[in-house]
Amino acid sequence: MELIWFEDYLALAETLNFSRAAQLRHVTQPAFSRRIRALEGWIGADLFARTTHGVTLTPAGEHFRHQAEVLTRALHQLRRDTLEVSGRGVRPLSIAATHALSFTFFPKWVRGNERVLALGNLSLISDSMQACEQMMLRGDAQFLLCHHHKDASSRIESGQFKSIVVGVDTLVPLSAPTGNGVARWWLHGGEPVKYLAYSAQSGLGRIVAAQWGAKDRAFALETVFTSHLAATLLSMARAGDGVAWLPRMLAEEDISAGLLVEAGSPELEIPIEIRLFRPVASQSKAVEAIWSAFERG
Template sequence: MELIWFEDYLALAGTLNFSRAAEARHVTQPAFSRRIRALESWVGADLFTRTTHGVALTPAGEHFHNQAEMLTRAVHQLRRDTLEVSGRGAKLLSIAATHALSFTFFPKWVRGNERVLALGNLNLISDSMQACEQMMLRGDAQFLLCHYHRQMSSRLESRQFRSIVVGSDTLVPLSAPGKNGAPHWRLRGGKPVKYLAYSAQSGLGRIVAAQWGTKERAFALETIFTSHLAATLLSMARAGDGVAWLPRTLAEEDISAGRLVEAGAADLHIPIEIRLFRPLARQSQAAESAWAAFEQS
């Protein structure tokens, strides 16, 4: 058995597409397929079904998933910890953070934790929620800072990860103002409102979808643009292109200046938490010291 087989499996389980998974693993598709077959031969069971309609996990493949994630992460963590003990590894603390929090909440929050800054080199990795989850599942970061709502879907299961609340935020539907100062786009019955939406990679998009995706609502939305970057949606909302649900921490300056106004009543707000995630398994001494500092703050 080789570790790369587990990593290949996780890439395919995440994409359910051989060509995309092979591209992500920087290998040709035939070579990638052979490695997946080799893993299935080692396990002794098919982990994926392959049909003309696509790829899906078998029941055995579903069962294999959580342990494969934990084992892969543990092996990478073991290597880093051993290098650190030997003096050859950098005592680096990596925090994966979603874009929206990297530019607003994170700098103030981490400056308020002097004990963490004193521990050594702190590395911030800013990306989409989907990419941040992948980093945590692979063990490429010790912590994940993200927006959270109890109804949103997440790959960071409680059996493998724990979290603490480190802040709060609110998703607010915002629009550029019209000539009279009222919202140019208003969420109410009648004609569909131009909607600036989050893509599937976005955690904020998952939250908005959980809140409004399936519920009956008194307004209609017409999606005209999609991005995983809240800052991009903010710029387009400010330009008058449509309505976007934006974190107040990101949009507060534009709201205060009158460049953005609320497009609906307060019952359309979505209260959310800002959470810090970590693996349940014990990490390096520096990471555990950082976690203790975060908990105390």
């Protein structure tokens, strides 16, 4: 058994697509398929059901997933800790943060926490929510900073991680205004409104879908553009291309300047938290020191 087999399995369990998972693992699809077969041979059971309609996890595959995540992260953590003890593996402590928070919330938040800055050697990794989750599950980052809503799905809300609330924000449906200052696109019953949507990799997209993805909502949306970057959707909304649910923290300058206006009633706003996640298991002294500083801050 090889550790890369576990990592391959987790990539395929996440994507349920052999070609996409092979790309993520930087290997050809035939080689990737052979490694998945080798893992299944070692276990003695099929982990994936392969059909003409796609790939799904078998019951054995579902059972295997949780512990595979735990073991993979623990083995990587063991190697890093051992290298640090040997004096050969000291590296910056990493916070994985979604793009929107990396540019808006993170700089002021860290600068305002003197205890964290005093500890030093802290590295920010900015990416989509999906990529940040994968980093946390692999143990490539010690912390995750992200938007959070209780109704939205997440891969890091199991018993493997704990979190604290470090800020709050609101997702607001916004549109460019017309000449008289009202929203060019307004969410109401009738004709579908042009919608600037988040992609599947986006945590904000999951939150919007959890709140307003139901078919029985009082307004109709026609998706005309998709991106996992809130900043891109903001630019498109400012240009008048449709409505986007954007973090108020990101859009506040455009709102104040009158470049964006609310595109619906206040009931369509979505209150969200900004949370910092870390593994439940005991971490290195440096990680525990920074976590304590964040808790006190």
